[in-house]
Amino acid sequence: MRTSQLLIPTLRQTPGEADVVSHRLMLRAGMIRKTAAGIYTYLPLGLRVLKKIEGIVRREMERAGAQELLMPILAPAQLWRETGRWDFYGKELLRCRDRHDREFCFGPTHEEVITDLFRREVRSYRQLPLNCYQIQTKFRDEIRPRFGLMRGREFLMKDAYSFDADEAGARVSYQKMYTAYERIFTRCGLAFRAVEAHTGLIGGSLSHEFMVLSDTGEETIVYDEHTDYAANIEQAETTPPADTDDAAPLPLEPVRTPGAHTVRDVCALLNTTPDRLVKTLLYQTPARDVVAVLIRGDHDANTIKLARCLGVADVTLAGADAVLKATSAPVGFAGPVGLAGIRLVADHAVKAMRNFIVGGNEQDLHLRHANHGRDFSVEAFADLRQARAGDPSPASGSRLREAKGIEVGHVFLLGTKYSEAMRATFLDANGQERAAVMGCYGIGVSRTAAAAIEQHHDDRGIVWPVPIAPFHAHLLPVTASEQTLHTAGMMYEALTEAGVEVLWDDRDERAGVKLNDADLIGAPLQILVGDKGLARGVVEVKRRDTGAITELPPNEILPHLRNLLATHDLP
């Protein structure tokens, strides 16, 4: 296509709203423009990239046996009430009413709608397994949209839903999607890692996230260098210390700790280290009950694990007044000894400790040489802390490492959560009615575009991987002579005819402007046509990634381009 006929409003300066690389470059390259907070218009260049990613996703979905359909963007409240998510999903679910005052929501995900379709249309096990997907705009009313397309409110997503007759079949479907995702992100040219994940608002029993590795990622993952083990840090299991401290119990001893309400303060005052302390954290459940959890001083609590252990939907850190009420002390002095009337659980690292320091449930008081079993008892020891780099890997025991990632895909084995709630059943071979076993599988298409830029850029602009580049080649006449323009025109026709996606910069601009825009836009190859080269009968093919230039006669360029575009050493 010709630049003069496309809306590609490149910017020299970065608009003030953009902070992260992908956001900045997408604005500057004229790919997107903001319409409202977290809501963007895709300009021609941006849309071409989305279409490229969609194409890869479609091919791999079809290969894995999924079929495409398209569900509505609005869903009736009634369906969401059936699964309880109308209330449970919270403010992220954008709701509206029609002229008859009927309630609807903008679909943030489509389990309800697809399950409704399934229960209406599928009767027999003979129709299973079934896997349907769509590529559609989703809306989630995020608390804080940010980073451009990385966390928008409106975004493009591929979501797939599988229905199987039994758990074993569902696991096969899950594995097929997992494999398809690996192929998709590999084909997009991304360095990624599949990690064990928690299931959040979607629910289910087994889940993996596909993380594009990038320092700007919002997620932290831990991984084992020596095995396949990798997990979202929120999900990663921790193992209890191998050795139990076998010191003889010493008598419990109160110690004054004026003003020391943090682990650090107490350690400084008592000349010890955080791993000799046990902090008592108070949380509130949705039912407003206060619960206490014991965590070693150098560890952090994991609220997802805690909520799971307590059997509640979620927990939030208790406020100062709730702490005062439960412990009769200000924040910073809570302890398990003599703490009555509330549930008390402990991280399994605490089980191995002896003679540790705890809060005294009184202002400016701590207790030394506390021991569980003797001075207090807990309801349960469990994995309740956040994993961190250096922890032993659950797979090999070697030390876990940490990395940042951008979640671009997420697969869930749902089980029968939705099919039971919505009575999505079928008759099995014995004529028995059974609930379908489901899985669901999402890919953030627009987020993938942003993640690709985070991973593939330099200080001049975007460096697109070939499969998702908006154009393969950028044709740049760098002089204004008749000869140059004529040659460029001929090459444009010939290359386009041959199926190469060429963006022809036919603007009346200086070479510098064109070259800078080309670097910004980031097509993998640039074709420079100018008087200098033509005097020797050649044009130049320049790789965007390495800057390497090859000189060739115009009529020999096609095979060279094809070769470059096909090789994997391009980004």
Place this chain on the structure above:
RNA sequence: CGGGGCGUGGCGCAGCCCGGUAGCGCGCCUGCUUUGGGAGCAGGAUGUCGGAGGUUCAAAUCCUCUCGCCCCGACCA
């Protein structure tokens, strides 16, 4: 929702503290010269200073309210 910050021409910003009727760079338009990494000269256009109210002889500037946006946090897939 808590904390911080910002709304001044298409973009980036100054001016605000200390009120006197708006300026710079880039871009845009015209002409001439230039033309292989964001040209030079000359001329020109573009601003309800986010909105409403108030104080004042006078408000971009001070006060109140309001809308929008960005960053950090809480939150989330």
